[in-house]
Amino acid sequence: MSVKSVSFQVKTSGKTDILDITNKVQNEVFASGIPDGTVTIFIPGSTAGVTTIEYESGVVNDLIKTIEKLAPAGIHYEHDSRWGDGNGYSHVRAALLGASLSVPFNKSDLKLGTWQQIVVLDFDNRPRSRNILIQIVGD
Amino acid sequence: MSVKSVSFQVKTSGKTDILDITNKVQNEVFASGIPDGTVTIFIPGSTAGVTTIEYESGVVNDLIKTIEKLAPAGIHYEHDSRWGDGNGYSHVRAALLGASLSVPFNKSDLKLGTWQQIVVLDFDNRPRSRNILIQIVGD
Amino acid sequence: MSVKSVSFQVKTSGKTDILDITNKVQNEVFASGIPDGTVTIFIPGSTAGVTTIEYESGVVNDLIKTIEKLAPAGIHYEHDSRWGDGNGYSHVRAALLGASLSVPFNKSDLKLGTWQQIVVLDFDNRPRSRNILIQIVGD
Numbered sequence: 038m039s040v041k042s043v044s045f046q047v048k049t050s051g052k053t054d055i056l057d058i059t060n061k062v063q064n065e066v067f068a069s070g071i072p073d074g075t076v077t078i079f080i081p082g083s084t085a086g087v088t089t090i091e092y093e094s095g096v097v098n099d100l101i102k103t104i105e106k107l108a109p110a111g112i113h114y115e116h117d118s119r120w121g122d123g124n125g126y127s128h129v130r131a132a133l134l135g136a137s138l139s140v141p142f143n144k145s146d147l148k149l150g151t152w153q154q155i156v157v158l159d160f161d162n163r164p165r166s167r168n169i170l171i172q173i174v175g176d
Numbered sequence: 177m178s179v180k181s182v183s184f185q186v187k188t189s190g191k192t193d194i195l196d197i198t199n200k201v202q203n204e205v206f207a208s209g210i211p212d213g214t215v216t217i218f219i220p221g222s223t224a225g226v227t228t229i230e231y232e233s234g235v236v237n238d239l240i241k242t243i244e245k246l247a248p249a250g251i252h253y254e255h256d257s258r259w260g261d262g263n264g265y266s267h268v269r270a271a272l273l274g275a276s277l278s279v280p281f282n283k284s285d286l287k288l289g290t291w292q293q294i295v296v297l298d299f300d301n302r303p304r305s306r307n308i309l310i311q312i313v314g315d
Numbered sequence: 316m317s318v319k320s321v322s323f324q325v326k327t328s329g330k331t332d333i334l335d336i337t338n339k340v341q342n343e344v345f346a347s348g349i350p351d352g353t354v355t356i357f358i359p360g361s362t363a364g365v366t367t368i369e370y371e372s373g374v375v376n377d378l379i380k381t382i383e384k385l386a387p388a389g390i391h392y393e394h395d396s397r398w399g400d401g402n403g404y405s406h407v408r409a410a411l412l413g414a415s416l417s418v419p420f421n422k423s424d425l426k427l428g429t430w431q432q433i434v435v436l437d438f439d440n441r442p443r444s445r446n447i448l449i450q451i452v453g454d
Contacts (some may be wrong), residue, residue: 038178040351040454042421055188073179075216075311076355077417081428083369090271093223095254096264103247103442108381115373125374127391129381132368137417139216139276141311148309150220153275163288164360170426172353172419174313176179212318214355214450229410230361234393235403242386242407247450278355278415280450282320287448289359292414313452315318 041069041173049085049159053101053130057092057098058169059147059154065171067145074175076147078138081170084127085160086134090164092154110162127160134158142175180208180312187305188224188298192240192269196231196295197308198286204310206284213314215286217277220309223266223300225273231293243269249301266299273297281314318452319347326444327363327437331379331408334371336434336447343449345423352453354425356416359448362405362439364412370432382408388440390435405438412436420453 044067047056058078064074078087090100107130114125138155141148149155159165182204186195197217205215217226228237246269253264277294280287288294300305321343325334338354344354356365368378385408392403416433419426427433437443 038179038454040316040353042351042419042426073181075179075313075353077419078418079417079426081426083367083428083431088271089275090223091267093255093258095256095258096267099253099255099264100268100271103272107246107385114377116371116377117373119371119373125377128369128374129378132366132378132434133381133412134272135413135416136275136367138274139218139260139278139417141181141216141218141309148181148218148220150222153220153222163407170419172417172426174353176177177318212320214318214353214452227410228361228414230406232394232397234395234397235406237408238392238403239392239407242411246385254323273411274413277413278357278417280320280355280357280448286452287320287359289361292359292361295410315316 039071043171044168046166046168049164051159051161051165053104054159055097056157057154058157062155062171063147066142069173071173071175072145073143075139075141076174079170080136084131085123086088086131086158087138088134089153090156091152112137124162127162130160177284177315178210179294183307185305185307190298190300190302190304192243194236195296196293197296197310199219201294202286205281205312208312210312210314211284215279215281216311218229218309219275223270225264225270225297226277227273228292229295230291268299269299317349322436322446324444324446328436329439329441329443330331331382332437333375334435335432336435340433340449344420344451347451348424349451349453351421354418354420355450358414362402362409363445364409364436365416366412368434371440379390398405402440405440408438409435
């Protein structure tokens with residue numbers, strides 16, 4: 038049984054930018070040499086999240102529009118009154134979507150569905166460079 | 177330390193069908209022979225999710241109604257314009273609810289609350305046979 | 316490779332009380348003596364959830380207001396008609412937010428972002444004493 042801790046950077050445009058990181062995660066699992074286990078994808082930050090979706094631009098836009106309705110950018114947030122960085126909505130969206138996802142793998146292959154990709158959602162109100170943590174636990 | 181990878185099928189009616197899979201997960205953990213660890217329940221697919229709820233029909237209906245409000249079936253989705261399968265809302269709901277859940281177990285017993293069940297939510301717009309992945313990591 | 320299963324209690328005021336449990340989780344990871352791995356925080360109960368957020372009162376209030384809009388307390392829930400405990404909205408909120416979070420650690424240090432805290436959200440309609448499960452798997 039082993040643990041491998043790796044990470045990689047992605048550049049985002051912010052403003053609910055949604056990026057497909059499936060290949061990067063798959064590459065790290067393969068490089069770990071661990072055949073079977075669970076990989077946890079974790080976002081260290083409070084204005085981004087992680088989930089899975091079919092990564093085609095139509096439904097990615099649909100998800101963005103839905104999130105915009107659930108926690109709109111244009112309403113009052115107490116966070117903005119206190120801190121002045123104008124990204125209260127980003128924090129709320131991140132807390133709703135969640136910072137961790139766990140995916141099983143076998144023979145170093147992620148057990149995703151055929152049309153299912155792992156995505157990072159950057160809700161901040163400006164471009165960011167994001168560090169994505171990949172924790173691989175298996176045997 | 178060991179990893180056991182199993183799966184089982186469930187038949188759903190789609191349209192936000194919510195199914196209690198607690199007993200099936202518990203049976204797999206028991207059958208693994210691993211006393212202590214974490215089980216990851218993962219949905220390989222982009223139109224279904226997993227969470228926990230008290231599995232009684234009243235609150236299951238309440239959850240369905242809330243999800244219908246958050247990502248309504250009857251509005252325009254770009255996904256549907258491009259792909260024509262009419263399940264854009266299913267993808268959005270699945271991305272919001274999430275594809276993974278991790279539950280601790282000890283003495284091969286899931287550490288759920290008394291009134292807490294593990295459920296699969298099938299958001300697709302037609303009946304499906306779903307493969308549910310159960311990844312057990314422990315010692 | 317080892318598994319350590321611990322838990323701690325928190326007292327909440329209910330009604331979407333949001334509590335920072337980061338230090339408690341960090342202390343348990345340190346006390347486990349396991350240097351590297353993944354810690355799963357799990358809420359055994361169907362009216363509470365777990366996520367991460369920047370724990371400052373402005374954005375915590377913003378999250379509470381958003382959740383109140385997504386699953387309002389003042390509308391009809393079937394659960395309440397059947398069970399009479401008036402917390403149907405609590406169950407729905409808990410199912411949406413989710414019961415598990417997985418966080419990587421290295422050198423016994425949680426790999427959270429600088430402004431990112433682990434929080435329990437108690438959605439029940441009365442004060443509760445909550446048992447929080449901490450499952451540490453690593454090497």
